[in-house]
Amino acid sequence: MARPGRSGDVLGASRARGWLHSGAARVGYPRGRRLSGRILVAQLVILVVTGAIGFTLLGLAQRAELDRAFEERAVAIASTAAAEPQIRQAMEQGAPAVPGGVVQTVAERVRAASGASYVVVIDLNRIRHSHPDAALIGQQVAEPLVVLDGRTHAGIDTGSTGRSANGRAPLYGPSGRLVGEVSAGIPETQVTSEVWRELPTLGLYAGLALAIGLATSVLLARRLKKITFGLELEEIAGLLQDREAMLHGIREGVIAFDPRERISVINKEAERLLGLTDQQVRGARLDDVLPDGRLRRVLTGTITGNDLTVLTDDHCLVVNRMPVALHGRELGWVVTVRDRTELVGMMRELDSMRGLTDALRAQQHEFSNRMHTLAGLLELGDYDSALDYAVDTAGAEPAFAESVRARIGHALVVGLIVAKATVAGERGVRLVLAEQSRLSEQPPHLRRLLTIVG
Incomplete structure (x- = not known):
């Protein structure tokens, strides 16, 4: 199969560009930014929006993770304080809840060492035995004890020291009897500071993803431009309209x-x-x-x-x-x-008409020959021969025409056969119609039949 060359380059670059410009002008589309620019801007907007959403969600997820980490740290501080022998012994012996007591001193030491905002020791009567605010020591807490089940608990506390990550641990005396609860808290400011320290790293990841997405968008825009042969959206729309109008x-x-x-x-x-x-x-x-x-x-x-x-x-x-x-x-x-069906049919009909014309010309020529022969016989005075010749020629053709008409019903076919017989006789050929030949007055496919007979 032949491969396309320069002669087969049906859609030349300059010619195609001219068609498309005219098509775009005809459909009335305004020419705006280039297709590659539109795609790049759209992709950039999508990347920025999705990047901002992702950065926000990632920041929230990081904040939740840090909250859990600080809550676990608060639980560890509370468990450490609950494991102090001095606190355990003092609480089991029923030491009074007064500022400066053993429990307050040890709890403050643990708080200072761990960086917690508070370490509060509470007995089973919900009386505070330690607190950063000495005025609250000896007072009862509002919420019930949560460690009566013997397990540690973590959560967010909004107590007198402000919002903090809170951890609570059961307090057992030296005998193993539950004597109270230790509650430790880490201020929210520490969690927020940790989040802000993590944000630059998260921002770096988001910026890297944005840069990769931007580079991908540029490559995609170039690829689309190559696929569309550098055509703009308006030109493509004009080309589509032109193509549909032309095709149909x-x-x-x-x-x-x-x-x-x-x-x-x-x-x-x-x-x-x-x-x-x-x-x-x-x-x-x-x-x-x-x-x-x-x-x-x-x-x-x-x-x-x-x-x-x-x-x-x-x-x-x-x-x-x-x-x-x-x-x-x-x-x-x-x-x-x-x-070309109609044209071929007309050409065949024209050939048939030419055949009839040739037949008429042959008949006229034959008639002229007979008239010349008859005139010659009469001029020679051979009247008997002239009479015999006239009788013979007068009966031959009508007899043949009648025999054809008796078996062929359609007049056009009869005329064509008689004309062909005349042309054949002029050329020295005798045309004979077979005895079994029959044709109705309305034969099917008459045009094709005339073509074949002709």
Whole structure:
């Protein structure tokens, strides 16, 4: 199969560009930013928005993770204080809840060493035995004890020292009896500070993702520009309108094939001439929709040439197949199909008329010859021979015409046969109609019959 060359470059770059500019102007689309610029801006907006959302969600997730970490740290501080022997012994012995006591002293030492905002020791009566605010020592807490189940607990506390990550641990005396609860808290300012320290790292990741996305968007824009041959959206829209108007507004069938010989475009005229439908053939190969024969071989390029004639059951078609390339890249093939049925029929009728004219001319010539012969006999005075000749010639042709008319019902066919017999007689050939020949007054396919007889 021939490959497309310069002569087959049907859609030249400059010519295609001219078509598209005119199409875009005709549909009335305003020319804005280039397609690559639009894609880049859209992708950038999407990346920025998604990056901001992701950064926010990641920050919230990091904050929640830090909250859990500080709550666990508060639980560890409370457990450490609950394990102090001095606190355990004093609480089991029922030491008074007074500022400066043993419990207060040890709890403050633990608080200072751990960086907690408070370490509060509470007995089973919910009386505070230690607190950063000495005025609250000896007073009862409002909330119930949560460590009566013997397990540690963590959460967020909004007590007198402000919002903090809170951890609570059960307090057992030296005998192993539950004697109270230790509550430790880490101020929220520490958690917030830790979050702010993590934000630059998170921002770096978000910026890196944004840069990668931006580079990908640039590559995508360039790729799309290459695929669309540098055309803008308005030009593509104009091209589509022009193509639809051209395909369905012409009286020639058009079929387009992609490089893999699959049908990509077929217009209404081609559907009518080939007896196919767009839904049936779109994306299919001709081998799957047409039987083997001259028509399929011409359409697929197996039989090459210009203005190839193909006869189908209903049409006489003239087929041309041309390769299509743009910027040196092979795009496929375009096949045009023209219906020559009416023209061929008219040419056949013209041939029949020419045959009748030739027959009339032959009859006129034969009649002239007979008149000259008869005049010569009369001039020679051979009247008997002249009479015999006149009788013979007068009865021969009418008899043949009557025999044809008796078996052939249609007048046009009768006239054609008699005319052909006259032409044959002029050329020394005798035309005989077989005895079994019969034709009705309204024969089917009269035009084709006249063509064959002629």
